[in-house]
Amino acid sequence: MSHWQEIPGGVTAPRGYRAAGVAAGLKPSGALDLALIVSDVAAIAAGVFTTSQVRAACVDYCRQRLHQKANAQAILCNAGQANAATGDVGKVDVLTQARLTAASLNIAPEAVLVASTGVIGQPIAMDKLETALPHVVEQLSSQGSEQAANAILTTDLVTKSIALEAHIGDRPVRIGGIAKGSGMIHPNMATLLAFVTCDAAVSPHLWQQMISHAAEQSFNQITVDGDTSTNDMLLALANGQSRTPAITEIGPEAKLLQAMLTQVCIHLAKAIARDGEGATCLIEVQVSGTPDNKAARLIARTIAGSMLFKSAIFGRDPNWGRIAAAAGRAGVPFQQEKLYIRLGDFVLMENGTPQAFDRAAASNYLQQDPVIVTLRVGDGSGQGTAWGCDLSYDYVKINAEYTT
């Protein structure tokens, strides 16, 4: 199903989208901090949100909005203040953001989705945001994706962006995405945000299904430190401007779109894991042989999140014991006599028994980026992949050294 190619343009690669990012003064640094993504026409909209019991006001707002009607035309996102744990003020501010943005764009307030990232407990500096809004609207352009990708960052080191193009019949269909990750140098900042645009025409129900499925295999399979944020949010728009036939049921076109969408999300998720705090490499853990894919994904995620394993990778130590131990505690039953572990091309364990291998060469392999770990835990057909990063001194430094 991979009859697509990567193209430039991020969220403005699909037809009928414009984006922009400006410095509204919300970040003390003066960097870009206010992003706007707008579709020329109302788009089908779907979302996936943090499962945390402690949520930012914008998360509850967007979830309710999309529950009422799966449809939107604009996404406003600020960095600097997370608008989480801000009580009633926070709820009012989200409504105000939607109203002001709608007025500037001359659309209905209901057509605006809102996301935030930054310091928890701080309300948004609404006066600055209001002053900057006409400016960001003015800047909207079909080349504006990189600006927007920059404006949603907190302490990420690089922007995360991708776009793919395929054909349905003889017409191109495109999906683009930008994301930010878990750079938490400043305490209380901890957000995964991803915005996806698509110019296909899809039914709302199918679009939500596709987004949930893609998130499960991508954003839900990365781990930097196991902490889930108050503001995590994935929003996806599909505006039909490709003028291809509407996709309303499972079939070849739906499968192509699903595969592209999953690929876009995996690309962004891997970029976030690689840019994890203090990370020196990306780790990919591939698991097979479980009864179903869910079980394989769970084992992969448990290994990718193991502090002992992450420390070993930072130390360039081909430590199969920690991989086996993490697999064993994932909560998925398997026979240890069938356990097979490979690090790159080095077979470390077969039939549950440690194998002789060239430790120096295997340690050398761990200088590579990415590091790939492969496990088979039985004879089932289930498989799954997870991504993470190593645990370095810098993680502790970044997260401990801000003292009040």
Add this chain to the structure above:
Amino acid sequence: MSHWQEIPGGVTAPRGYRAAGVAAGLKPSGALDLALIVSDVAAIAAGVFTTSQVRAACVDYCRQRLHQKANAQAILCNAGQANAATGDVGKVDVLTQARLTAASLNIAPEAVLVASTGVIGQPIAMDKLETALPHVVEQLSSQGSEQAANAILTTDLVTKSIALEAHIGDRPVRIGGIAKGSGMIHPNMATLLAFVTCDAAVSPHLWQQMISHAAEQSFNQITVDGDTSTNDMLLALANGQSRTPAITEIGPEAKLLQAMLTQVCIHLAKAIARDGEGATCLIEVQVSGTPDNKAARLIARTIAGSMLFKSAIFGRDPNWGRIAAAAGRAGVPFQQEKLYIRLGDFVLMENGTPQAFDRAAASNYLQQDPVIVTLRVGDGSGQGTAWGCDLSYDYVKINAEYTT
């Protein structure tokens, strides 16, 4: 129910127990590495074992043995080699250890339980163990607990030991315990072992129930790095040598014994958390207001295990955002509007809203040991406590710097 006092003597404080520890040469360092605990008469025995799918041979052996008959007279424990992931050799070695120990003590092989800790994938140096066995039997004494507590350590910095005494009628009843924790300076070492002795007479079924209940509130509530070992094991003997009436059903005596047992396990568990790798302080997280105790324990454990929270404590940062975020992702539903968070005496959050507090003084409080965090998440009657330690540079150093 706390009508007991702490007494010296560890596992040999209860009547009818002897213990010893010798250097068998299993550890390269030449330190004590072979421990033996023996009851004068056959004792009721119960156990709690690692839930990992990857287990040491001794774990499977003990679980099966106790399943067949809840009864034992001796516990042999070696440090140095974990006998995990050692295939058929490992299974044979456990049987040999039981047989040799039984012969030296002149009891049945079935009366011997076996535990191991050390490097995963390494079989036990059986020749050295066999040579040392007569010596450890010879050393057995009613003052031998501290020697045994020493011999089960791997890279722990201190021994963990306690004994309590209460009265049933006018006769003393005693429970003693020793444990080792998660000092994993050498990679692949990661074991929690705890051995408890008691001189009360208890029915096997009730004793297993009591042990499971105590483990749930103690060892299952500590976290150093979230990694569960292949060798984790809690074994408890009750030999009836207190000559107090047999406890066969729930009543005042059973409640007293349960409370003492839980206290012994909590003491050992806290000692393990405090001695966690690289730890500079013990953290106690108290949660209340959930529908049941299980939910409260889960939230407490999630906070105590959060890398972001642990880093903040190491950095002496009174970071309520990370506490709230960790509580929110524990998987227990609650209304964030009811969230209350206190650090020592500093109220950081009330009704889900950040409170003003003296940050310098709160940061100062974090120089204390232990650090106590208190949460209320609702109006339920559930409560639970968990213990952990902070995340320091030394954790990463200890676990990364051994390179092959």
